[in-house]
Amino acid sequence: MLKEFKEFALKGNVVDMAVGIIIGAAFGAIVSSLVDDIIMPPIGLLLGGVDFSQLFVVLSGDGPYNTVAQAKQAGAVTWNIGLFINAILKFLIVAMAVFLLVRTVNRLVRKREEKPAAAPEVPEDIRLLREIRDLLATRGES
Secondary structure, three states: OOOHHHHHOOOHHHHOOOOOHHHHHHHHHHHHHHHHHHHHHHHHHOOOOOOOOOOOEEEEEOOOOOOOOHHHHHOOOOEHHHHHHHHHHHHHHHHHHHHHHHHHHHHHHHHHOOOOOOOOOOOOOHHHHHHHHHHHHHHHOO
């Protein structure tokens, strides 16, 4: 059983999958920062200084809360609309990146498949016969 597991773990597909998962996690962190720190602040500023990460509705609980953390600490039930909007934007960015990656790979595969095969080399005897034919044709014209 240990031998089978070792063969499975060392197969190229498993290693490729592990690398993909690690890069995907890092990409997810980059996209989160892009949305939270770069995209949403200017949008919030344009909409009158709204901080989307703190855009929420209190469904159950007393008192006004300034942040989602305050509401959760007080035990209030909140509807975190801003965090949901951020999650949608993150998904759209990741989906677009994956689409562009798959599209590029598909184009490269198609180009590789479309390359015409090199014309087979003409055998020596056929090449010589063609040369003789061409010489005879030029003699007949003169």
